[in-house]
Amino acid sequence: MNQKLLSEIIIERYGKELYKKSVEFPKNKINIISLKEDPIKVRAIILDNEREYHLIINENNNEIFHDCPTFLIHSEIDDKICIHLIKLFTMLNPSISLKLVENINNFSLTSEDYGSKKKSTNYLKLANACINSNNCVEGLSYLNKAIINQQDCEPIIERYLKTAIINDLFIEFFEFLQSAYSNDLGTYILKYNHYIEKGIRLFFKSTSKYSFFEILRIIDYTDKLLDFYEFRSESFVESLITELLKMANSKDFNERYFSMYFIKKKYETLVELNPLFKEFITSESFESFKVEIIHYFKNEIENFSVIDKLKLMKKQFEVFEISKTLYFDEYTSYKTEIKELEKKVYLKKFAFLRLLKEKYNIKKSKIDFRKKRNTYIVNHSKENLENPAYHYIINHIGFYGINDSTIKSSEIGVNYLIIKELFLDDLHNFPDIFYYKKQFWGDDNEYEINYLDVFSLISKSIEYNYDIDQVYSSINDLVIIEWDLANKPRQGSLVNAYGAQIVIPDQNTSLYHDLKPFDLCYCQKTPVKIEGNIIKTINVISKCSFKDAISSIEKGVAFIEGYFPLGLIRSILSKKISPFEAYEIALDNPNKQFAPNYGKFLKAFRKFLFNFINKEKEYIYETLKTNPEKYINQFIILLNLSTELAGLNLPYTDIINDILYEVGSLDEFRTKLMSRVHSTVKKLLKEREVGSTIIFDLKKMRHTPFVKYSDEILKIRKEEFEHSQVYRFTEQDTRTYNILELVKTYYGNQFFKILNFDFNKPISQEFFNKISNYSAKLNLKVNVLEEKI
Numbered sequence: 001m002n003q004k005l006l007s008e009i010i011i012e013r014y015g016k017e018l019y020k021k022s023v024e025f026p027k028n029k030i031n032i033i034s035l036k037e038d039p040i041k042v043r044a045i046i047l048d049n050e051r052e053y054h055l056i057i058n059e060n061n062n063e064i065f066h067d068c069p070t071f072l073i074h075s076e077i078d079d080k081i082c083i084h085l086i087k088l089f090t091m092l093n094p095s096i097s098l099k100l101v102e103n104i105n106n107f108s109l110t111s112e113d114y115g116s117k118k119k120s121t122n123y124l125k126l127a128n129a130c131i132n133s134n135n136c137v138e139g140l141s142y143l144n145k146a147i148i149n150q151q152d153c154e155p156i157i158e159r160y161l162k163t164a165i166i167n168d169l170f171i172e173f174f175e176f177l178q179s180a181y182s183n184d185l186g187t188y189i190l191k192y193n194h195y196i197e198k199g200i201r202l203f204f205k206s207t208s209k210y211s212f213f214e215i216l217r218i219i220d221y222t223d224k225l226l227d228f229y230e231f232r233s234e235s236f237v238e239s240l241i242t243e244l245l246k247m248a249n250s251k252d253f254n255e256r257y258f259s260m261y262f263i264k265k266k267y268e269t270l271v272e273l274n275p276l277f278k279e280f281i282t283s284e285s286f287e288s289f290k291v292e293i294i295h296y297f298k299n300e301i302e303n304f305s306v307i308d309k310l311k312l313m314k315k316q317f318e319v320f321e322i323s324k325t326l327y328f329d330e331y332t333s334y335k336t337e338i339k340e341l342e343k344k345v346y347l348k349k350f351a352f353l354r355l356l357k358e359k360y361n362i363k364k365s366k367i368d369f370r371k372k373r374n375t376y377i378v379n380h381s382k383e384n385l386e387n388p389a390y391h392y393i394i395n396h397i398g399f400y401g402i403n404d405s406t407i408k409s410s411e412i413g414v415n416y417l418i419i420k421e422l423f424l425d426d427l428h429n430f431p432d433i434f435y436y437k438k439q440f441w442g443d444d445n446e447y448e449i450n451y452l453d454v455f456s457l458i459s460k461s462i463e464y465n466y467d468i469d470q471v472y473s474s475i476n477d478l479v480i481i482e483w484d485l486a487n488k489p490r491q492g493s494l495v496n497a498y499g500a501q502i503v504i505p506d507q508n509t510s511l512y513h514d515l516k517p518f519d520l521c522y523c524q525k526t527p528v529k530i531e532g533n534i535i536k537t538i539n540v541i542s543k544c545s546f547k548d549a550i551s552s553i554e555k556g557v558a559f560i561e562g563y564f565p566l567g568l569i570r571s572i573l574s575k576k577i578s579p580f581e582a583y584e585i586a587l588d589n590p591n592k593q594f595a596p597n598y599g600k601f602l603k604a605f606r607k608f609l610f611n612f613i614n615k616e617k618e619y620i621y622e623t624l625k626t627n628p629e630k631y632i633n634q635f636i637i638l639l640n641l642s643t644e645l646a647g648l649n650l651p652y653t654d655i656i657n658d659i660l661y662e663v664g665s666l667d668e669f670r671t672k673l674m675s676r677v678h679s680t681v682k683k684l685l686k687e688r689e690v691g692s693t694i695i696f697d698l699k700k701m702r703h704t705p706f707v708k709y710s711d712e713i714l715k716i717r718k719e720e721f722e723h724s725q726v727y728r729f730t731e732q733d734t735r736t737y738n739i740l741e742l743v744k745t746y747y748g749n750q751f752f753k754i755l756n757f758d759f760n761k762p763i764s765q766e767f768f769n770k771i772s773n774y775s776a777k778l779n780l781k782v783n784v785l786e787e788k789i
Contacts, residue, residue: 006094009101014081021402022086024391028561030055030087031500033125040096043122046084047500049400052534054119055084057100063108065118071111080109083402093576116148124156133476134526136167141530144176147185154188161195170203171214171529174221181228196229197236204243208252215254216312219261226266241274253296260289265319293317294326301334306491306507310334343440343447345489350418351453352485352517353393356594357422360389366424374432375408388590393422396485413437417449457485457494459516459596475557479525479538480549482562485517490535495519499560501536509540518563518596520544525558546597546604554608563591564601572612578623579609580634587637609638610666617660628653639670647700650680674705685712690720691744717746721780724748727787729762736762737784739771747780 011019025048033043040059045052048068056065070082081104089097100107113119123146130139143160147153157180164173177196180189189196207215231237247259263270263277270277297313314331356362365381380403384390394404397418398411412419412427413436419427427433441447481503483495490496490504495515497503505512506528515521522541529537544552546564553559553569561567568582577585586605592598613620624631632652636645655676663669684692693713701707724741742748743759751771752759775782 006089006097006101009098010086010089013101014078014086017402018081018083019086022083022090025083025087026498026561027087027091027567028499030084030091031126032088032091033122033129035092037093037096040100042088042092043125044088045122045126045500047498047502047534048084050502050534052500053084054113054122055088056118056122057107061108062106063110065110065113067111067113067119071109077105077109115151120146120148120152131163135476136163136169137172137527137530138536140164140169140172140176141533144179145533147180150185150188153185154191157185157188158192158195161192161199165195165199165202168202168206170199170206170210171218171221173199173203174218174225177229178221178224181225186228193232197231197233201236201239204240204247207247207255207258208250210254212254212257213306213309213312215258216309216316219258219316220312222262223265237273241270244270245274245276253292256289257293260286261316261319264321290320290322293320294322297327298330301330307335307338341492342489344453345492345494346414347417347447347449348453348457349396349485349489349494350415350421350449351451352457353396353418354421354449355451355454355458356389356393360387360594362387362390362393362422364422364424369412369425369427369430371430375406376412376430378405378407380404387593389594392591392594396487398487409433410436414440416441417447421449457516459518475552475555477525478541478552478557479523480544480552480557480559480566481521481523481538481540482560482564482566483515483517483519483521484562491537497560497562501530501534503536503538503560505540506537511540511543515540520546520549520564522552546601547607550604550608563589563595564598565589568605569608572609575619578631578634579612579620580623580631580638583609583638584634606638606640607666610669613660614663620660621657624653624656632656639666639673641670641673644674644704645677646704647697647702648677648681648704648706649695649697650677655680678706681706681709685709685716688716688720690724691746691749693717693746694749718780720745721747721775722783724783726768726782726784728784729787735765735768737765737768738762738787739768742771742782747775747778 007019029047031045031047033045035042040057042055042057044055046055046068047053053066053068057063058065064085066080066082066085068082068084071080074080089101092100123142127139127142127146130136130142140160140163143156143163147156160176161173164170164176177189180186203218210218231240244259244263247255248263250256250259267277293313297310300310300313310331314327317327362384363381365384367378367380369376369378378399380390380394385403391404397407397415399405399407409430409432412430412433416427416433416437481497483497483505486494486496486504490502491507493504493507493512493515495505495517505515505523511521520543522544524539524541527536527538531537549559549566550569553566554573559566565586568577568586571577572579572582583606586602589598595601624635635656636642636652655673659669659672659676663672684695693716696709696713698710698713701710721742724745726742727738729736729738739748739759743752751774754774755767755770757763757767772782
């Protein structure tokens, strides 16, 4: 069973368009959690259109569970087959995929998940994998997701609290508690009150270690938590009161802010417990601190702070009883400025997409927008659909589904300026589109796409080389990410990445404003934070060259693939695919049209492939023998010798096998191979075996180093033809000719192919006359001998 056969079966059963769309679906968006082959058990989570879907195959139960809309809506098996399932088939071992496809009618295709146990199990398995690899922030996120209902939630709650406390992850700790109470898990949470008290006590001792923004977030979570949670231990409350008073007099800004907020928030309760709090709130130090807070707030505006930070401060000002007149005008003005900057980010994105449109000759076309509920269905130009750059563009402005033919009204409104550049359709008759356009862009039509905006997004040809994977103690701390142009710019970032989650760069990283689409970067695997369960913020360490990326992936560093096929490296190392096939895939990659510096990627990839070939000589030779014609051609392409060896049909398998054991570098191999080919050609011409020059195609050799042998080859061909004997037989005025010797020569063989006669039998005078005519045109003499019958 091979991949080609699998694709043929899928296309035959489910159609070419569905298969094509599944091939285009990024494999990094499918996270295979677990895989067993006998019996087949597969668990996977898929990110599509910013939603998570689960896909579980269980051969024992003859069940395929999937919760995407296609599975949910349709009842017939063939109608349920979706791009996610087909993409998964293409990622599995072909023998497994074939078995599943051939037996698909014996499976129950369902979206039923009573008690959400299937999904919960998926999340728990992911949580275990993350926590075991010391990626606890992500592990906690999956533990939280695993609590889908209240049944059996207690062990998960306990593990979450213990993991957060052990790893000092108090932002996640307080966020989880607030979320649990909001979702009616308070009864279950209280069973682990001792963990809550321990977590609060440890956090109080580490407040100064957190950034002020993190303190604001923790206050926000704790604030909501206190609306539900009641302290049970008097001694614990007394220890907190003592700690709050101590922190209120601290020189650390974080500690003072945290303590004064809760002293003011719970003023009446605290005064009843300890009269000292009454004096504290009326003191000059408290009023002075309020002034300090306002000063800090305005400085953050001047320093172009994250708007979410200012929103939290503004919200908490109510507790401090800070008058709006002291900050509101500056805050409102800054919010307006941030909104304008968000629009500028989109304009930069549009400038980049318009550059691609013009550079790769995408035609402006009419696609017939047709309303369907809150979406529009379109028919893209067939000519544009053949252009890989067109797919890149429409995928980054909200089109999705089969043939990318669906788009939401809101996406058209937000992306209206670039949509006008791409399509001829008049959208003025669709009020919902203009509602969303107005919501984002306002009433004014003053915004235009500026060509100058694109320059900051164009990748420069720079070789980065930091050996980052040698700096970190464990490769498990790193992930290599290829950044992509953001579909929806978040937090002002024009780039993100798509794995099992949406990944965005942390604003605090020094490279934040220098990241461009298609940049490869080393990043810290453990996220800074995870929002909305699918948006992961990570710290970017440095940019990365193709050479370093390939070397790190060889060592086992994780990666999120984009438009450069880095996944081929893992497939080669695990011998799931030969290096020759891998290079052919890389060469045929449609993304090479628009991915910058793709030639440099191929150069680095070739060096990796040759190093692998050099280490795995026996495996390579056995691979070459399985299909010499196919693999030898791929090997020559890999060595970048297609032009130099054009027109030479030599026994390369034997030549290459000999050299494999003699050389150690790619350049040395190329030099040695060319030298060996010259020797083989010279030997062949010296021996002058009849018909041997058939391996030379002089027309193709015209631009190769071997063109110098052309005169000698022509001479040999002429001599062998003229020295070959043709026997003529005459019987009753009828002549026939035996041309067995002539056919063995180069020219004789060519005549045989043109005239299509049986050379094992004597030929007629008519056929011989044709041979004579051809020979005369080539200035060749036919050596005819008369024979008696």
